[in-house]
Amino acid sequence: MTAGRTCAAIAGAFIVLATLSACTASSPNPVSPDEAPSAPTTTTRVPRLVDESDRPLVAFDPCLDIPDDVLAAAGYDPNSEDNADFAATHYTMLGCSYDGTLKIPGVAAYGLTVMSANFDWAVELQKSADNGDEVVRTDVADRRALLKTNQSLPESCDMSVETSYGVLLFGLVLFGMGGARVPEAQWCTGLEDTAERIVTVLDDFESRTR
Template structure:
């Protein structure tokens, strides 16, 4: 995982609140029609573009629920880093296979680092790909066990979707299973990401 991904995920774990961002109008839609761009919750002093896609507010709850994540328990975090910013949202999965899978957890980070910067940091585990026509990276790092990441390019930077396989058994999960069916989830979420 890249330096900013590690820092941002650590910050997400530390500062995520237990409350859902439900005090704002939740995004609900059966269609992939991105919401109006809002003023970013936070900005940094880097001169980088503002992060205009907020994963906790701009992905409809019904889309996340249908993808197997409990949108009612999503947690948000503000992460101004000075030289870059990440807006994060954490979801707990609802899919369970007793003796195999407890659930998949999902962290979505929207940040103003570039896809090229991410490639420079994680090129050793990154494979270029395309999701719905959008340039992306697939990252499977053997050192980040049971985690699959997609990094999608945006006009402000990137959106990182990192899924953790919470196993329901002892022993390792084969690396070949870390990304099972995750691309389908990413393809469902991608249309809501403002360019």
């Protein structure tokens, strides 16, 4: 496993840890000349994972809905994609991790995990409080967002963005050169820009699926 892949895998583990403290289409039935035509059918994608709760389905799937060129422009290798899904009884998180490609001073490797969850904003706020995260409230593309760090998870940074069905979660993890720790001021390097790029994709996705 490459250093980058290890980094992305750890990013996925971090984001799940913080959270824990295939298309189908219907076909019209044949109608006889005497029958009125049926209403047009639509194609609905069934999420790869569905929980047992009454929460909304996870509409935006990072593994399927983030274009390769968006990932590449943000500094990540689309070909390094690694599944980071997490299924629980009461909520679902669909996600993928990616290796970073940019050269960052003092950083040997870095990785990103993007997870799409169907718990609501109030739950995300409570989880952040329970985890003892240091939180900066902000917004991304006119959506409520949180930028989060935690001293118990050094060299990592998380961002949460509200969606129509729940929350989109971003987890960044970095490794310093030669075993040296990345300074805290760099833990969130580039994460807000990455989130803005992907939320632009989410905006378009939600406008087409309303």
